[in-house]
Amino acid sequence: MTVNAPSERAGRHFLDVNDLKIHFPTDDGVVKSVDGLSFSLERGRTLGIVGESGSGKSVTSLGILGLHQGSRARISGEIWLDGEELVSAGANHVRMLRGKKMAMIFQDPLSSMHPYYTVGDQIVEAYRVHNKVTRQVARKHAIDMLDRVGIPQADRRVDSYPHEFSGGMRQRAMIAMALVNNPDLLIADEPTTALDVTVQAQILDLMRDLQRDFDAALIIITHDLGVVAELADDILVMYGGKGIEYGTAEDIFERPEHPYTWGLLGSMPRLDRERTERLLPIKGSPPSLINVPPGCAFHPRCAFEPRTGGKAKTEIPELLEAEGGHLVRCHLSREERRAIWETEIKPNLEATL
């Protein structure tokens, strides 16, 4: 995944992100929001991108959609979508792909819908950009779509304004808008963070059903490990603008190998296990992306940094394959990591009473 030359990688997967860098020059220095990120995704699969605020997950998704073009961002690397390279493509070309080939569901449906137009008008507009049809045909299509995402009485609600919808219904309408052109790639950025837990469960169910029906590739970006565990086939954990662990959902939850992933799991109180006496947090706080620590970006917070013999402070570890597609960016050897997980981390996480 990281070792292949660009030319070999082109078009081998449905989506291929290769050494993507998105930097923002500011008065205080260069903010390296995404710094050498690579991953791939197939149709019909769901990738969960997990990380804390400032880890670069949202910037990545906007980068794939080409929404940084025209801003001050400096973008390098390659994004291959279905055989086309997007970073070097013209703004107008990417614009034609947006909506039809790839679409996005934003976190806050109230601020990402236009308050002045009805929900129906906004879906009709999105549909007519890519399809030469009359208003009436598009409107019928919009009603079908709203019905599909579970909005009751869709033929009447199509004429409602966003403020007349509840939070959950607005998010359903957003999903309808994103899916109206039947995109091949759907990116959902914190799709349920603004919702109550019972409504969140409804939306997660809906997304799972829709993905199965539409056979799209889905990227779900979230800070909530519970949400990715519900939906994702594969998981990418990001820290300081880099991917630090990548694997199947089973790899990440059952056999995590990066100390940061261990920290995330230990920080989270869980309802499905006996209550632990204490949470096991990660010390310190996430790094500033202007002054990313030298060497491994995680080393100032890592409990196992002394065991690398000083290497973590000077050398940036490679994202290397541990086993069967499970990639880890860590200086510790595979054997050391497995031993630490089995003897020091796992027993504490599962400690009961």
Add this chain to the structure above:
Amino acid sequence: MSEALLSVDGLQKHFPVTKGLLKRQVGAVKAVDGISFDVRKGETLGLVGESGCGKTTTGRLITRLTEPTAGKIVFEGRDITHMSQGRLRPLRRDVQMIFQDPYSSLNPRHTVGAIVGAPFRIQGVKTEHGVKRAVQDILALVGLNPEHYNRYPHEFSGGQRQRIGIARTLALKPKLIVADEPVSALDVSIQAQVVNLLEDLQNELDLTYVVIAHDLSVVRHISDRVAVMYLGKIVELADRKNLYSSPMHPYTNALLSAVPVPDVRRRTERERIRLQGDVPSPLNPPPACRFHTRCWKAQEVCKQVEPPLVELAAGHQVACHFPENAPAKGDAPAEAAATA
């Protein structure tokens, strides 16, 4: 342990809705509509519920930041329900609040020293070695560097700001702390640090907490007892263990089963309860049992008779006509009759 530090009885808060030039009242948002509970000395009481259920209003009522419409609040044996602001002043030392958003709850123009020192100034408290020394001790207690006394809030990260907010509440050694979503604005790894800090402080300083949160797993971790709210009412109140292992109210059941669980092996086999629709508006709540519009067990009686909050097992109160996991009839009828 069983002594009540704070007791609340039939507390109500209705926000009037007015219309027109003359501000004619056309209705009321019944944010909190008749709730009763005790907070015992040294315990942590968790208040959970979805947005609009009245949990934040409850917190603001018991700290007397908003004026109650009806009901009674008793703190340490004194009725404080309608006490004047002047007479409340000494009480403010004992009851403090931690706010949700560490960005908007700290004055950006004041230094950390001024923020954490303000309670001493306002209450006119004399300290042995001066206010600066006292503030630095508290900063050290919450895990901040005492040398950061002269820094401004913008120089700190979210987790550190929340620690500043906690330091401010601790300044005058309060007895009761009401924490409104203390960790929900923080990153996961920082959440755990703050949760552990709150627990350590409770043990060291003998504090009593009322923790308001929407995250059921965080509430389970820190609370001794948990109250579940729905549309201004408490629907279930029980010990942590009983509430999470054998919830009786259908709403509690639905809430618990809606929480996404980070276990990939069991994601397909979990039995789920999916509620339909959204929470109704508190402006016009459903009559009788407020949950009947979304409840799968609802029958005719739920639409006509409001279920009272009764004790069905020891320390386990539920307001439901058809509770689940309830002990067989006849086990605790005497108790139930007594509390009803």
